[in-house]
Amino acid sequence: MKQTPKVKESEELINAIIEGIQRKKGQDIIKIDLTKINHSECNYFIICHGNSTTQVDAIAHSVEDTVEELTGDIAWHKDGYKNSIWVLLDYAVIMVHVFQHDTRQFYNLENLWADAKIETIKTENN
Known part of the structure; x- marks a missing residue:
């Protein structure tokens, strides 16, 4: 099946986001697919964590x-840099x-978002 331009663009963006996280050793990266959830704010969440405000x-x-x-x-839009607890x-x-x-x-x-499809992103650490 051929991908539509929007799907391809989303995949490229997701891959770039994950690459950025991995460059700074972000931990427990997950992707939540919200495309099948009615009235969601966006199509995907990418979530990870760091061990300090400096790492976040x-x-x-x-x-x-x-x-x-x-x-x-x-x-x-970006928010949370002031305290770097949740950016x-x-x-x-x-x-x-x-x-x-x-x-x-x-x-x-x-x-x-447990009713959404949740995918763990494999990294060197997991």
């Missing part, structure tokens, strides 16, 4: 830099959540 900040900046380098896209990068159809470990466990977005 570095991961989020790496995602921004890598996405711009590989696709030319820039985030429509959100909004790429319209894809939202990237970079958490500190404890904050990720507290909000547990994976459980909130």
Whole structure:
């Protein structure tokens, strides 16, 4: 089956986001496919965590830099850099959540969207 341009663009963006996360050793990367969920804010969530505010900040900046380098896209909105406990990068159809470990466990977005397709992204560490 041939992919539509939008699907191909989403895959390229997802791959660039994941590359940016991996460059700074982001942990437990998951992709939540929201395309079959009615009234969702976007099509995908990409979620990961770091072990400190410094690492969360570095991961989020790496995602921004890598996405711009590989696709030319820039985030429509970004929030959370001030305290780097939870940084959100909004790429319209894809939202990237970079958490500190404890904050990720507290909000547990994976459980909130348990009816969506959740995929663990394989990395060197897992």
